[in-house]
Amino acid sequence: xxxxxxxxxxxxxxxxxxxxxxxxxxxxxxxxxxxxxxxxxxxxxxxxxxxxxxxxxxxxxxxxxxxxxxxxxxxxxxxxxxxxxxxxxxxxxxxxxxxxxxxxxxxxxxxxxxxxxxxxxxxxxxxxxxxxxxxxxxxxxxxxxxxxxxxxxxxxxxxxxxxxxxxxxxxxxxxxxxxxxxxxxxxxxxxxxxxxxxxxxxxxxxxxxxxxxxxxxxxxxxxxxxxxxxxxxxxxxxxxxxxxxxxxxxxxxxxxxxxxxxxxxxxxxxxxxxxxxxxxxxxxxxxxxxxxxxxxxxxxxxxxxxxxxxxxxxxxxxxxxxxxxxxxxxxxxxxxxxxxxxxx
Numbered sequence: 001x002x003x004x005x006x007x008x009x010x011x012x013x014x015x016x017x018x019x020x021x022x023x024x025x026x027x028x029x030x031x032x033x034x035x036x037x038x039x040x041x042x043x044x045x046x047x048x049x050x051x052x053x054x055x056x057x058x059x060x061x062x063x064x065x066x067x068x069x070x071x072x073x074x075x076x077x078x079x080x081x082x083x084x085x086x087x088x089x090x091x092x093x094x095x096x097x098x099x100x101x102x103x104x105x106x107x108x109x110x111x112x113x114x115x116x117x118x119x120x121x122x123x124x125x126x127x128x129x130x131x132x133x134x135x136x137x138x139x140x141x142x143x144x145x146x147x148x149x150x151x152x153x154x155x156x157x158x159x160x161x162x163x164x165x166x167x168x169x170x171x172x173x174x175x176x177x178x179x180x181x182x183x184x185x186x187x188x189x190x191x192x193x194x195x196x197x198x199x200x201x202x203x204x205x206x207x208x209x210x211x212x213x214x215x216x217x218x219x220x221x222x223x224x225x226x227x228x229x230x231x232x233x234x235x236x237x238x239x240x241x242x243x244x245x246x247x248x249x250x251x252x253x254x255x256x257x258x259x260x261x262x263x264x265x266x267x268x269x270x271x272x273x274x275x276x277x278x279x280x281x282x283x284x285x286x287x288x289x290x291x292x293x294x295x296x297x298x299x300x301x302x303x304x305x306x307x308x309x310x311x312x313x314x315x316x317x318x319x320x321x322x323x324x325x326x327x328x329x330x331x332x333x334x335x336x337x338x339x340x341x342x343x344x
Contacts, residue, residue, distance in 0.1 A: 003230040005174040007246040011208035020072035025157035027171035028077040035060025036125035044121020049311040070327040076145040078153040086237040141301035155179040155284035178281040184210045238272040
């Protein structure tokens with residue numbers, strides 16, 4: 001879910017071409033849930049193979065990442081590790097929402113309420129351990145690095161951006177900023193033409209970049225104060241303070257300086273361990289990162305995962321791979337030719 005800072009954060013619209021030559025740390029779970037939610041039939045049924053296994057995530061990973069690689073973007077996917085104990089209630093809440101949405105989806109689909117079924121189907125998206133494992137295998141076959149975070153993936157992606165291993169992190173959640181990510185990319189995996197809910201109209205979604213230091217300067221606050229604002233409006237570790245939105249939270253933090261003073265001087269009771277929550281954002285677990293490498297994709301492994309194991313159309317997969325290798329040759333020159341001669 002993340003923290004809803006949108007009303008006070010400024011983003012700059014960009015294109016994929018603006019990211020050419022950049023390395024990006026992608027929040028894997030966030031992206032996989034986008035694919036599981038968005039890549040569905042009109043009645044909300046996810047893509048499946050002949051045996052009934054969901055393949056929406058694999059379809060999204062394959063075709064979207066080929067587009068990124070074609071554009072000269074080098075992604076690295078960061079997977080969540082063990083969630084902090086403070087997130088247990090939020091994890092349980094999300095699980096219950098998905099279960100309720102699944103029942104709603106089945107009922108709406110049976111009654112022919114297609115739009116209601118589609119929305120409920122999206123909300124019922126569930127990421128299993130098998131999906132995670134096969135996603136890692138497909139990314140590795142595509143030549144895309146995979147990193148396992150010790151805890152929250154967004155925190156490690158932010159660390160990688162700070163240390164210069166990547167130019168920015170890519171996620172839909174503003175939590176990346178709370179973890180001190182210098183740049184955050186939104187809409188990397190959902191850019192393009194999208195249907196407007198309950199309408200026949202379409203809108204174009206563009207990638208956006210958010211610069212942390214620029215936003216802190218514009219808001220007149222420190223990163224620590226941004227974290228306090230987030231805590232007031234709700235995070236994955238606590239519920240929001242009633243009747244406090246981003247603009248009100250900003251006003252309170254600028255007036256009083258910190259949550260401690262908001263409690264002591266304003267008399268606002270904060271019924272959650274905000275010191276511990278703040279510490280999770282300011283000092284999350286870190287990982288020693290080795291040099292990142294993007295090896296050549298392995299077409300045989302890709303086709304085995306997609307076509308042999310999950311019934312993807314071989315002609316379309318092959319055509320997409322042809323595009324990918326042609327783009328890689330153009331990007332990297334003739335040095336790829338000998339390595340790719342067997343493929344062609």
